[in-house]
Amino acid sequence: MKELTMEREFPPDSKKHRRNATLLSVLVLGLGQLYNRQYVKGLIMMAFYAIGMYTAIFRLPHALWALITLGEQETSLKKVGRLYKQVMGDHSIFLMVEGLVTVFVMIVLVWLYAAGIKDAYRTGKLREEGVTPNTFKQTLSFVTAYRFPHIVLAIPLIGVVFFTVMPILFMILIAFTDFTRENMPPKSLIDWQGFKAFEDIFRIKAWRHTFFSVTLWTFVWAFLATITGYFGGFAVALLVQQKDIRLRSLWRTIFILPFAIPMFVSTLILRNIFNGQFGPVNQYLSLIGIERIPWLSDPMWAKLTLILANFWLSFPVSMLMIIGILATIPKDMYEAADIDGASGFQKVRLITFPMVMFSMAPLIIMQFAANINNFNIVYLLTDGKPVNGNFQFAGHTDILITWLFKLSMDQGQYNLASVIGIFIFIVLSVFAIWNVRNTKAFKEEEAS
Amino acid sequence: MIGKKAAKVTRLSFSYVALTIIAVFCIYPALWVLMSSFRTGSSLFSETILPTSYTFSHYTDLFAKRPFAVWYVNTLKIAVTSMILGTILTLLTGYALSVFRFKGRKNLMSILLVLGLFPGFMSMIAIFILLNQMNLLNTHLAVIIVYAAGAPLFFLFAKSYFDTIPRSLVEAARIDGAGHMPIFFRIVLPLSTPLIVYTALMTFTGAFTDFIFAKLVLRSPDKKTLAVGLFDMIGDRFSNEFTMFAAGCVLAAVPVTILFILMQRFLVDGLTAGADKG
Numbered sequence: 001m002k003e004l005t006m007e008r009e010f011p012p013d014s015k016k017h018r019r020n021a022t023l024l025s026v027l028v029l030g031l032g033q034l035y036n037r038q039y040v041k042g043l044i045m046m047a048f049y050a051i052g053m054y055t056a057i058f059r060l061p062h063a064l065w066a067l068i069t070l071g072e073q074e075t076s077l078k079k080v081g082r083l084y085k086q087v088m089g090d091h092s093i094f095l096m097v098e099g100l101v102t103v104f105v106m107i108v109l110v111w112l113y114a115a116g117i118k119d120a121y122r123t124g125k126l127r128e129e130g131v132t133p134n135t136f137k138q139t140l141s142f143v144t145a146y147r148f149p150h151i152v153l154a155i156p157l158i159g160v161v162f163f164t165v166m167p168i169l170f171m172i173l174i175a176f177t178d179f180t181r182e183n184m185p186p187k188s189l190i191d192w193q194g195f196k197a198f199e200d201i202f203r204i205k206a207w208r209h210t211f212f213s214v215t216l217w218t219f220v221w222a223f224l225a226t227i228t229g230y231f232g233g234f235a236v237a238l239l240v241q242q243k244d245i246r247l248r249s250l251w252r253t254i255f256i257l258p259f260a261i262p263m264f265v266s267t268l269i270l271r272n273i274f275n276g277q278f279g280p281v282n283q284y285l286s287l288i289g290i291e292r293i294p295w296l297s298d299p300m301w302a303k304l305t306l307i308l309a310n311f312w313l314s315f316p317v318s319m320l321m322i323i324g325i326l327a328t329i330p331k332d333m334y335e336a337a338d339i340d341g342a343s344g345f346q347k348v349r350l351i352t353f354p355m356v357m358f359s360m361a362p363l364i365i366m367q368f369a370a371n372i373n374n375f376n377i378v379y380l381l382t383d384g385k386p387v388n389g390n391f392q393f394a395g396h397t398d399i400l401i402t403w404l405f406k407l408s409m410d411q412g413q414y415n416l417a418s419v420i421g422i423f424i425f426i427v428l429s430v431f432a433i434w435n436v437r438n439t440k441a442f443k444e445e446e447a448s
Numbered sequence: 449m450i451g452k453k454a455a456k457v458t459r460l461s462f463s464y465v466a467l468t469i470i471a472v473f474c475i476y477p478a479l480w481v482l483m484s485s486f487r488t489g490s491s492l493f494s495e496t497i498l499p500t501s502y503t504f505s506h507y508t509d510l511f512a513k514r515p516f517a518v519w520y521v522n523t524l525k526i527a528v529t530s531m532i533l534g535t536i537l538t539l540l541t542g543y544a545l546s547v548f549r550f551k552g553r554k555n556l557m558s559i560l561l562v563l564g565l566f567p568g569f570m571s572m573i574a575i576f577i578l579l580n581q582m583n584l585l586n587t588h589l590a591v592i593i594v595y596a597a598g599a600p601l602f603f604l605f606a607k608s609y610f611d612t613i614p615r616s617l618v619e620a621a622r623i624d625g626a627g628h629m630p631i632f633f634r635i636v637l638p639l640s641t642p643l644i645v646y647t648a649l650m651t652f653t654g655a656f657t658d659f660i661f662a663k664l665v666l667r668s669p670d671k672k673t674l675a676v677g678l679f680d681m682i683g684d685r686f687s688n689e690f691t692m693f694a695a696g697c698v699l700a701a702v703p704v705t706i707l708f709i710l711m712q713r714f715l716v717d718g719l720t721a722g723a724d725k726g
Contacts, residue, residue, distance in 0.1 A: 097577050148628040149548035153556075156537045159597030164563050167574035174573070236470060239463055244456075253709055254471045260708030261478060262657040264675050265701045268682065269477050272690065278493035280480060312473065317719060324716035344459075363720065369565055375660070380679075414573060425566070432562040 018124030025120035029113050032120025036127060040136035045116050052109040055102065063102035066095035070177070070190050092190035096173060100166060168425065174418040181412025197415040210391040210403075211420075218399040221303070222371035225310045230364055232311055233318020234356065238348065240319070241326055252323070259316035267380040270309045271296070299396035302382050306397055309381055310374070314367075325359045326352070362435055369431040373424065375401045400424050478701075485694035492690040506695035514677070515669060516696065522588065523673040523700075526662075527655040529592045534599030534651035535644065542606020543632060547618060557607075564601035572664055579665065586667045594665075595655045602650070605721035609643040610636065646718035649711055653704055674700045 017036070025032030029052070030045030071090025078087045123133045134142065143151070178193045201207045240251050258266060273279050274295035282292040295305045329352065337347050378384060384398035384406065393411050394403045400420055408417035484492075485506055487499040510516040545557055575594065576585075584590035613636060621631045637644065659675030666672055672680075678700060681693045708715075 093577060094581070097574065097581065144627065149544040149550055152540045152544040152628075156541045156597075156600035159537070159593075160560070160563065160600065162578070163575060163594055163597040164566070164601070166578070167572075168563075168566065170574035170577075239466055239470075242460075242463060244460060245463060245467075251467055251471065253712065254474055256709060256712055257474045257478060257705070260705040260712075261701050262653065262675075262704050264657050264659050264679065265697045266477060268679070268693075269481050269697060272492055272682075273477060273480060275492060278491070283493075312477075316474075320712075320716050321719045324720045359720075366565075373565065379660070408573060428565045429562050432565050433558065436558045436561055 015128065017127045018121050021120040021124035022117060025117040029116045032117070033123070036120065036123045036133045038123065038133050038136065038139070041139055045112075048109065048112055048116075052106075052113060055106055055109060059102050060106055063099040063106075066090075067099035067103070070192065071095050071185075072189070074189050075186055088186055089189065091185045092177075093179065093185050096190075097170060100170060100173075104161070104166065171418045171421050172425075174414055175422055177415055179414045180416075181414075184412070193415075197419050201416060201419055206390070206392050207416075210394050213391065214394055214398055214400055214403050215423075217303075217397070218372055221306070221399055222368050222374075224307050225314070225371045225374065226364060226368045228307060228311045229314035229367070230318050230360070232315035233320075234322055236315060237319045237322040237326065238352070241323060252319075255319060256316050258312050259320070263313065263376055264380060266313065267309065267377055270312070271381050274305050274309075296382055297386055299386055299388070302386060302397045306378065306381060310371075310377055313377065321360065321363060322356055325356050328359070329355045362438070365431060365435045369428050369435075372399070372428065373401050374399070375405065378402045379405070481694045481697050484691055485698050487691055490689050490691050506692045507699070509692055510696055510699070514681075514692075514696075515672075516677070516699070518670055519672050519674045519677040520699075522666075522671060523656060523675070526588050526591050526595070526673060527652050530595035530599070530655040531648050531652040533592065533596035534655075535648045537596060537600045538603055538647050538651070539606050539637070539640075539644070540632075541600040541603040543610050543636065545603060546607045546610035547615070560601055560603060572661070575661075576664060585665060586671055588666075588671065590665050591655075591662055591673075594661060595651070595658070599647075599651050599654075602647075605718045606643060606647060608721050609640060609717070613639055642714045642717055645711055645714040649707065649714070650718070653708075656704055 021032035021035050023032075024035050028046065029049035030042040030047075033039075033042035033045055036042075070092040073087075073089040075089035076087055077084045079085075127133060175197055176192055176194060177190050178196070179190045183190065201211050236255060239245070240248055240255070245251070273281055276282060276292060276294050276297050279295070281295065286292060294301050296302050333351050334347060337351060342350070378397060378399055379402050382395070382397045384395035384402050386397075387395045391398075393406055393413075398406070401424060404417045404420045404424070407413045407420070483499055486502045486504070488501050488503045488505075541560075545553060579585050579590045579594075582590075584593070617635060618631055621635055626635075657675055659673070659679050662673045663676045663679065666676060674696070678693060678696050681689060681696065
């Protein structure tokens with residue numbers, strides 16, 4: 001029989017070490033390492049094992065219960081002796097966050113467990129091959145030499161997981177609950193309600209209307225804001241970088257001003273400058289005999305003001321970027337064009353523009369994505385106003401992200417706000433992933 | 449020949465006129481606020497472009513009637529600490545992703561880039577609850593942690609900068625027996641001044657000017673930052689202290705503006721980090 005011959009070729013205990021170490025590790029993480037005579041490592045792993053067992057036994061069942069039920073005990077009045085006392089019920093939201101954190105920690109611990117078993121197996125195998133296992137000191141130097149990127153990345157990644165990934169997951173979960181201000185813990189319990197919030201937004205006419213109008217304006221806004229900023233910056237960059245312009249750096253410094261002034265300050269200032277009643281712009285207009293313009297109170301004007309203000313704020317960045325890219329265009333292209341007798345305009349159209357466009361394309365896409373989410377300017381300049389009576393809690397100039405903010409912070413419609421958050425998430429991810437896949441910085445790397 | 453010269457003169461004079469007009473537009477809001485901050489009275493409206501009488505009282509009022517000095521110190525504390533932590537984290541992330549090759553590296557980069565597009569406050573309720581659980585609400589530590597934890601998402605410039613540092617330099621040091629940390633701090637960082645300046649400047653101003661998250665977390669007046677304090681000053685519908693607000697804006701904006709203008713030569717490379725440079 002085949003098996004028998006196999007056993008004859010290898011002594012029966014040739015796989016002893018790896019088998020024993022693996023089994024011991026499966027039983028209690030770290031025992032395998034102890035068996036392999038890696039004592040410090042074994043003890044450290046056992047400590048993790050203890051934490052893992054504690055979490056799995058005492059924390060995990062509660063966390064799973066919390067995530068599934070979101071609490072069962074409602075806050076109520078209970079008779080204690082002769083008096084009615086308020087008994088605090090379960091706080092669904094806290095339960096949800098705690099549950100999420102516990103599950104996260106558990107996943108990390110299980111991963112450690114698997115890694116520990118794998119390590120015991122590998123060390124056991126090495127021992128069978130006659131290699132003495134690493135001492136703790138050797139292990140440490142191995143880890144610092146070859147696992148350096150992992151260790152270095154661990155710290156920022158923990159931060160990202162806790163303050164970016166977890167909250168996004170939480171937001172996604174909220175969309176499937178009935179969490180609103182009227183239904184708020186600890187007063188009442190929250191329940192899973194499936195896709196009801198999604199249905200509400202798309203079925204109820206007023207919500208659907210608001211959603212589509214705000215989404216449309218968000219994209220129009222992002223498009224116009226990006227295009228104006230980009231071409232404005234382009235034009236100014238070309239103006240400044242002309243060969244025979246004097247005091248170039250002075251001009252540049254002046255043009256950076258809107259970018260250098262902290263944005264919240266300049267936006268609040270612009271809001272006052274465009275103030276319909278008392279603002280200086282209207283005042284100057286009336287001096288030259290033009291009627292006051294309702295910069296911020298008329299829907300169309302407010303949208304225009306938003307784009308104007310954004311233009312003012314964003315053209316310096318584009319200008320700086322394009323000046324940077326202009327420097328990378330090879331001079332001989334222009335010299336060749338001169339010999340061929342090209343006019344200045346032709347040179348711009350046929351050399352400068354395509355070259356800059358080629359380099360800037362990924363940045364323009366990112367700018368567009370950022371403008372979809374440009375909360376600050378809308379919130380600080382118009383706050384979404386003027387109010388639109390046909391919209392659900394949104395104004396004429398509200399974009400998705402400010403509507404989301406109003407829905408959750410002012411109206412307390414947390415689940416509906418989360419649905420919009422998910423929508424924004426999907427839209428932005430598409431842009432970002434497309435961009436990442438098409439950017440040279442990512443593509444060409446394999447060659448190096 | 450004469451025609452060409454005339455064309456050049458027209459082009460140049462046209463350019464200078466355009467540049468001047470743009471310059472006026474760029475300077476005007478800053479100038480207007482500066483003028484308003486020296487104007488007597490407290491209202492937004494003024495009959496004349498230049499103030500008729502000047503006063504310093506709005507500046508002194510800021511310190512006498514409002515805890516402006518406290519706000520300033522708070523903001524500087526938060527901004528400087530976030531800057532140090534955030535810069536270190538960003539540089540290390542960029543370095544690890546640039547120099548080393550390991551499994552899942554590309555996916556990790558894509559994920560970080562996608563996450564970087566999301567403003568932190570989109571999931572503010574969750575962060576709020578997390579901070580509440582950690583007993584960190586209304587503390588500066590909370591704001592610092594969140595700013596510093598968010599900084600590594602903007603690792604791209606750091607990564608592409610480190611990509612340009614010759615690999616042979618690092619490898620030679622490795623062969624000589626230097627550890628990764630000493631290589632990073634003694635060899636790589638000294639070659640990366642523009643990167644450090646840019647990252648530090650961006651994290652500093654990010655923390656200095658953020659108001660939406662600070663507003664959510666910092667509740668009591670003695671914890672407020674400049675941005676929150678200034679916003680509250682005119683955010684209130686019935687407030688009528690525009691000139692004092694203007695003075696506050698000037699004081700808050702001047703240091704950051706000067707910093708930006710002094711550091712402008714470091715900005716260009718950082719801003720174009722995602723570009724396809726031939």
